[in-house]
Amino acid sequence: MTNPTAAMLVIGDEILSGRTRDSNMYYLAGELAKVGIDLKEARVVSDDAQAIAEAVRALSARFDHVFTSGGIGPTHDDITADSIATAFGVQIDVREDARAILEAHYKTTGLELNAARLRMARIPEGATLIENPVSSAPGFTIENVHVMAGVPSVFEAMVASVLPKLTGGAPLLSQSLRVMRGEGEIAGMLAAVAAEFSDLSIGCYPFQKDGAFGASIVVRGADGARVDAAVTRLSRDLDA
Amino acid sequence: MTNPTAAMLVIGDEILSGRTRDSNMYYLAGELAKVGIDLKEARVVSDDAQAIAEAVRALSARFDHVFTSGGIGPTHDDITADSIATAFGVQIDVREDARAILEAHYKTTGLELNAARLRMARIPEGATLIENPVSSAPGFTIENVHVMAGVPSVFEAMVASVLPKLTGGAPLLSQSLRVMRGEGEIAGMLAAVAAEFSDLSIGCYPFQKDGAFGASIVVRGADGARVDAAVTRLSRDLDA
Numbered sequence: 001m002t003n004p005t006a007a008m009l010v011i012g013d014e015i016l017s018g019r020t021r022d023s024n025m026y027y028l029a030g031e032l033a034k035v036g037i038d039l040k041e042a043r044v045v046s047d048d049a050q051a052i053a054e055a056v057r058a059l060s061a062r063f064d065h066v067f068t069s070g071g072i073g074p075t076h077d078d079i080t081a082d083s084i085a086t087a088f089g090v091q092i093d094v095r096e097d098a099r100a101i102l103e104a105h106y107k108t109t110g111l112e113l114n115a116a117r118l119r120m121a122r123i124p125e126g127a128t129l130i131e132n133p134v135s136s137a138p139g140f141t142i143e144n145v146h147v148m149a150g151v152p153s154v155f156e157a158m159v160a161s162v163l164p165k166l167t168g169g170a171p172l173l174s175q176s177l178r179v180m181r182g183e184g185e186i187a188g189m190l191a192a193v194a195a196e197f198s199d200l201s202i203g204c205y206p207f208q209k210d211g212a213f214g215a216s217i218v219v220r221g222a223d224g225a226r227v228d229a230a231v232t233r234l235s236r237d238l239d240a
Numbered sequence: 241m242t243n244p245t246a247a248m249l250v251i252g253d254e255i256l257s258g259r260t261r262d263s264n265m266y267y268l269a270g271e272l273a274k275v276g277i278d279l280k281e282a283r284v285v286s287d288d289a290q291a292i293a294e295a296v297r298a299l300s301a302r303f304d305h306v307f308t309s310g311g312i313g314p315t316h317d318d319i320t321a322d323s324i325a326t327a328f329g330v331q332i333d334v335r336e337d338a339r340a341i342l343e344a345h346y347k348t349t350g351l352e353l354n355a356a357r358l359r360m361a362r363i364p365e366g367a368t369l370i371e372n373p374v375s376s377a378p379g380f381t382i383e384n385v386h387v388m389a390g391v392p393s394v395f396e397a398m399v400a401s402v403l404p405k406l407t408g409g410a411p412l413l414s415q416s417l418r419v420m421r422g423e424g425e426i427a428g429m430l431a432a433v434a435a436e437f438s439d440l441s442i443g444c445y446p447f448q449k450d451g452a453f454g455a456s457i458v459v460r461g462a463d464g465a466r467v468d469a470a471v472t473r474l475s476r477d478l479d480a
Contacts, residue, residue, distance in 0.1 A: 013443055016279045017412060018269030019458060020445065025284070029258030039256045041291070042284040044265070047443070051281070074424040075444040076431035116427030135453070151446055172257060184314040187356030191316035203253055203287070204315040205260065206391055213375070218259060 003169030003222070006032055007059040008042040011052055011070035011080050012150055015044050024069040024155045031159055036169030036222070037065065047071060052083035060087075060145050065166065067159070070150030072139065074116040081140075084147060085124035095123040098138055105136035131161040170222035175231045179238055180214040182206075189237050190217065197230045199223070243409030243462070246272055247299040248282040251292055251310035251320050252390055255284050264309040264395045271399055276409030276462070277305065287311060292323035300327075300385055305406065307399070310390030312379065314356040321380075324387060325364035335363040338378055345376035371401040410462035415471045419478055420454040422446075429477050430457065437470045439463070 008028055014020040025042050032039045040063060045051040052071070059066045071080030085092035098121035099113075106113045120137040123129065130139035130148065134157045139148040141162070148158040179186065183206045194202040200221035207214050219230045248268055254260040265282050272279045280303060285291040292311070299306045311320030325332035338361035339353075346353045360377040363369070370379035370388060374397045379388040381402070388398040419426065423446045434442040440461035447454050459470045 013441060013460075014445055014458065015265075016269055016282065017414070017460060018266065018271075018273045018279075019414065019416075021263075021266040023261075025255075026258065026261040029256055031258075033258045039258075040286060042256065044282040046280060073444070073446055075427040076434050077443050111422070111424070114424065114428070116431075117424035119427075120424075134448075151448065153448055174257070174259065176259075182351065184351070184354065184357035184360075187315045187359075188354070191356075194316050201253060203317050204313070205254055206313055208374075208391065208393055218254065220253075220257060 003036045003038045003172075004064040004167065005040050006037050006065040006067060007040060007063045009052075009055050009059060009066060009068040010042065010044040010150075011047065011068060012044070013046045013077070016046050023152050024150065027152070027156055028067055028069075028159060031163060033172040033174075035163055035166070036171045037166065038169070038172070047077045047079060049079055049083045049086065052080060053087040056084055056087040056145060060143060064144060066145040067162075068145065068147050069155050072120065072137070072147060072149055074119050078119070080147060081122050081124060084142060084145065088124065088126075088142060090125040090142075092122050092124045094118055094121045098123050098129060101129075101136055101138055130158050133157050133161075172220055172222065173224050173227050174218055174220040175227055176216050176218040177231065177234055177238065178214065178216050180209075180212060181238075182213040183215045186215065186217075186238065190234075193230060193234055193237065196233075197226065200226055200230055202230065243276050243278045243412075244304040244407065245280050246277050246305040246307060247280060247303045249292075249295050249299060249306060249308040250282065250284040250390075251287065251308060252284070253286045253317075256286055263392050264390065267392070267396055268307055268309075268399060271403060273412040273414075275403055275406070276411045277406065278409070278412070287317050287319060289319055289323045289326065292320060293327040296324055296327040296385060300383060304384060306385040307402075308385065308387045309395050312360065312377070312387060312389055314359050318359070320387060321362050321364060324382060324385065328364065328366075328382060330365040330382075332362050332364045334358055334361045338363050338369060341369075341376055341378055370398050373397050373401075412460055412462065413464050413467050414458055414460040415467055416456050416458040417471065417474055417478065418454065418456050420449075420452060421478075422453040423455045426455065426457075426478065430474075433470060433474055433477065436473075437466065440466055440470055442470065442474075 127140040127142040134154045205216045367380040367382040374394045443458045445456045
């Protein structure tokens, strides 16, 4: 049994221009690991209709799930929903159930549901809505693509709405060891352990602290007993 | 005149598993904006030879420059150099100039240049070395792909070695306005200004603060006078 696979697509000039540091990828990666969906690739593209449509088509064909963030607000640079409709060759228009959600929300806030805000009710044909408990404007799922907002608090709430509906796999378990030794010194031993525990992923991540090099060794896998065994073996060999 | 384009490829299971939050993409995006190279796309792939080679080929064909981070250390999971040699169909072996750099470095540190560390002198045929003033093991440039380390301090030093050698364009200038009004309220006005200043990129990025919605409006372009004019116009219209 292999776990379902996923990709993430972050949409937004603000990430590529260096203005904003993305946090949604890091958040989603952690949430997917918990439910046993393997995040295999992530991409960031700009607010460009062709770039969005191409990336959605490529990732949707290759992975079980695609999660997008960004570009579903009311302003002129929010073109994600239309680009995704293009990617799947379907119509897009204001949909009554989405409009009803916005109407109810703006009634309580006393704000006008103007033309710009109504754009947030544009949903591609055949999509199902993703609930947004933070600011009401829904995301949507079309085929295997889950389209969510870029504002982190809203993105995170939408992820919480979507994930329980998906079939996960074995959660990715991990344990790590931290040693103040250079990677080059422990690499031979690590390679031998990695070869013996080939069902696990054993990664080595160097760092610098106070001018000295250290390494975090991370063992990941779905079988807790095997992860334990590999960490025990590594601890012994690192002490030797 | 259009600016040169670039893509970034982040290589590493530790990002996709949610263990590590990438910082190199954010750093590179900022540095490229300063020198007028337009970052158009970023991807994150796992430590998988085929995934790395495919992404390198796709991005190298499409953009003027590709910058990679991660996977060039001494351990078994460091497979970037070999995967990039595969992508370009060239040989890879320990190269004497790279070995000499490592020998000189390990002589001063009193450490042994063992087989694992010597892997860091494996350089694809036809590549030129990228200087690494932090920990000596070099990166390399092959065709339009600049291959650098994943440790942020080393990545940043390598970016500083590479960027002065590249031909940049007009630096991307930006100014921003912050308003405590919902996006939906200002979207119509923004769209009108964006249409009038179609040579600029005008982005609107919502945020939440103390339960209220606000927006940052960011105007980007290469022509400072036009950016000024757009910001002046936006300020006036936002006050109206």
